[in-house]
Amino acid sequence: MDLDQSVWKLNIHQCHICHRLFSTIGGLASHRKAKKHLFVCSICNQAFVTSERLEGHRSDAHSRPGSSTRETCSGPFDYQCNEHSRSSSDFSDHLSSFHKYPCPKCGERYPSFTEWKWHLQAKHNTQSNTASGTHDSAMVQRLSLICRADRLHEQFKRDGAVDILEETITLRRTVLDLTPLGHPARRPYLISLADSVYDWFREKGAKEVLDEVVTLWRNVLGLTPPGNPDRRSTLVNLADRLYERFRKEGSMADLSEIIALRRVALVDIPVNDPNRCACLVNLADCLYEKFKTGHAIVDLDEAITLWRAALKIMLSGHQERPSTLINLADGLYERFRWKGSMADLSEIITLWRAALAVLLADDPNRRSYLINLADCLYEKFKAGGAVVDLDCAITFWRAALELTPSDHQERPSTLIYLADRLEERFQKFGSAEDLVDSINFRRTASELASPRNHDFPSSGPLTIPMQPGQKPSKWGATRIPRPDSQGGIAG
Known part of the structure; x- marks a missing residue:
């Protein structure tokens, strides 16, 4: 079997309307029914859930009988996808709609074999290898394993079966082992493994599992140089996992690393980015944690500055506004206890009044808000x-x-x-x-x-x-x- 045959065996199916990918024909059919992504008759514009019904309509309503022989999709390389069509035209629709071609080298996907082959030739200079059928067998094996791991992970999210998650992790580890160092696909494979292992940690709560998640995200960051558009999200993900470990173990080394990561992420984020507010708040929270341990007033001052900056760009209805008002009031009160500034105390009172104003009358926190004010x-x-x-x-x-x-x-x-x-x-x-x-x-x-x-x-x-x-x-x-x-x- 050559590379092309192996790609077809990935069993990837795509909605012809929204281009969403599915690992099974059944999943695609359910999606069509739910989203009304239907097949439309080109003659009368009537819509149908399946291509078979459309072909039957053409036969009955427009006097164009379809063939009684159901053609089976075998792909250009005799791959059986178990989809049947009533006519040659319907069969062509199936090929163009359901099968999207993934590049085995960079992971990009294409809707047709011609485009996929052109991409390999133009971007990866594989014309001679593709024609002769020579290819990297490990590359093909990776693609098959990835597809199965993705399907299993989706099944775990639906059913919550831990044994399925274990198999998913095993497959993702194998994919990573088959991927050479320096390969452009290694980074996304690491991310997929980190996500699956983190799901395992949430199921089991074991310290060593969280340690592995942190290590995996550090490896991802090592493959995400400055200037990469995904660098900020990688910094944030690593910081989040480290913070989870810090809450369990209280390591100041982890907290210092979290602060350093969040500082870099904040520098990378544009002023008008909607995620900037969360970056400001999360860095402020970490600095406040550091102050509570080391009592360095400079950490508290910076946390207060960051909370104020976050509130300035937070809309009045923002879901994080009440908690940010409270945390700023909390930080200011700590500074008031150290410095005795009446300006800080006046601001605290204003903040508590503002927090009360946005709190529902039956909110269980209302009593404590009133007491603190x-x-x-x-x-x-x-x-x-x-x-x-x-x-x-x-x-x-x-x-x-x-x-x-x-x-x-x-x-x-x-x-x-x-x-x-x-x-x-x-x-x-x-x-x-x-x-x-x-x-x-x-x-x-x-x-x-x-x-x-x-x-x-x-x-x-x-x-x-x-x-x-x-x-x-x-x-x-x-x-x-x-x-x-x-x-x-x-x-």
Whole structure:
């Protein structure tokens, strides 16, 4: 069997309307029915699901009987694809529509044998070899294995059968072994193997499997020089897999590499690219992770700058806008604790208000948003702010209390914290209503806590002890991680 025969044995079928490829005739037929990509009569424009029905229509409606003999597609090299046609014209339609020719050297595909052969001769100088039938048998074997691996991977995505995924990985490893170093197809073969191995990691969660995924993507990057249009996506994919490993193992070496990769990816992306926002946010998140470990204020400053830049280009309805508002507020609060800048605190309050404005009324995070906004307003009041800041803080604490169920573990501490703020306002302005509310909240907190929590007294004074500075919600508990384009967590 020569090269041409082997290519036909790939069993690739193409929709004649949208040019989508299918590995089986049945898959192509289902696609046609679902998408209404039909065969149209050239005489009356009536549409049919199959070429057979079209030919029958031609025979019945237009008095052009088709042959009673069904011709079998054997391709130009006696390859049986199991597709049958009623007539020679229908048979020709089948050949031109279903079989797309892949180049065994560079992977490009062509709709006709003539175009495919011209490509080999013009681009790869294979005229003499093609005519004589001499070719690289490993090249042909690769093509057959690739086609089978692709079909199996699609089957795994549909059925989730792990044994099918194992076979897919084995086939992809074999393809890579058959591909010489320096071959232009080696890069896409590495990517296909990395994707399949990553699916295996998501099934099993084994550390060594994730390590292999990282190694494969590093190899892909080594074959993607600067200037290659796929370099940025390769950088991002490697960074995403490294970040997944960092979250499991906490390696600072991984985090440093992630930051370096994301910096390069950000440099490569145009200012008006819609993916720029995600690049900014992911780099900011990684720098913030680094700050939390090393406490270098320069990392925090850069993270804040990047989050601000991302918000500037984020549309108001962007799905990542609420989480970015929160993470910027979180970073600014960390810097406020270090530097005490009132400008940072004012910006934090603005950010929390903006986050609340886009949050649905029944969102489960609403309570924590209200608490954190109230905390910031109270911080501002204690730092010399206006009484209106204390009033707003109390208003938001009341709203948070309304969203705290009676059996919630933080309801007693929420009541106590609100009682403290009301007592503080009573001492300044002498409002009897504030004093009554403060006493009632302390009494309720005592009744809720004493049967269950030995940290609270079961009898005695209504004042329930809390540690200095203790709050019902720790700052930063609402920080929201974002998923990547592959289902993992982006850094």
